[in-house]
Amino acid sequence: MSRSWERKVQKNQTVINKQRKKQGKAPLMATAKSTAEPIDTFKGRSILMPAFLVLFTAMYVILTLNSDNYKNSGKMFWVTIGLYLFLALVFALRRPYMAVGKDYIRSRRFGGDRSVYKANIKAITIQKGYVIVEQIKGGNWVFSRVINRYPTEQMAERLRTFAASQEIPLNEK
CATH class of the missing domain: 4.10.860 (DNA Excision Repair, Uvrb; Chain A)
Incomplete structure (x- = not known):
């Protein structure tokens, strides 16, 4: 969708939500990006x-x-x-990346952008220079400082908090 269309939709949505508020009804949807979840993105460099x-x-x-x-x-x-x-x-x-959302991890794979949600994560392994996201079904996602120049130390800190909040096993070697 174009940005102008998104702005029109957001503007109309704001107007309708104001009308619904005056009528004492709940808003249809959250309007602004203020309710959007914070997503931490870590970019690498493919060499x-x-x-x-x-x-x-x-x-x-x-x-x-x-x-x-x-x-x-x-x-x-x-x-x-x-x-x-x-x-x-x-x-x-086309830089590789890893994005950590509220309950998912997203990355760019050869077939395009893929997401793995907390229910499909078996464990997260952190090693020096490597971060490995082990999946229940499918191959492990390996983020390497050597191969793709990821900031693995920063990624490890964020994944520690992600694993603690989502109760995912965390292995550190």
Whole structure:
């Protein structure tokens, strides 16, 4: 939705809630962002995947230019090189993150943004340089300082309070 539409909806909602308040009725929905839950977001930096793609592209160019098949490759060779470099740029600019809400943890995975709610979290493990969210069903989410440059110390502090408030087992190694 566009922002102007959201503003119109919020404005109309405020007017209706004022009318309902005068009539002694409960408001339809909370209007402002004041009732929105605080979400702590920790962003990392993807370095390994873009570096791998650039090195793979360089190897591909070197091997192809030194072969006899280069003369037959045409424009598609350079389109392929450009697309690999574009993919490396996309991975570099699309920063990985972990967001901790009231009762969920959200992260960017290869398939898009995913959330895991407190009912699906088996345990949270905190190690030096690593934070691991163990799920009941599905693979564990590993947030690493080495691979994706996450601020694991800050994440560990927030996840300690999250685990305590949601009664999730917390393992520290």
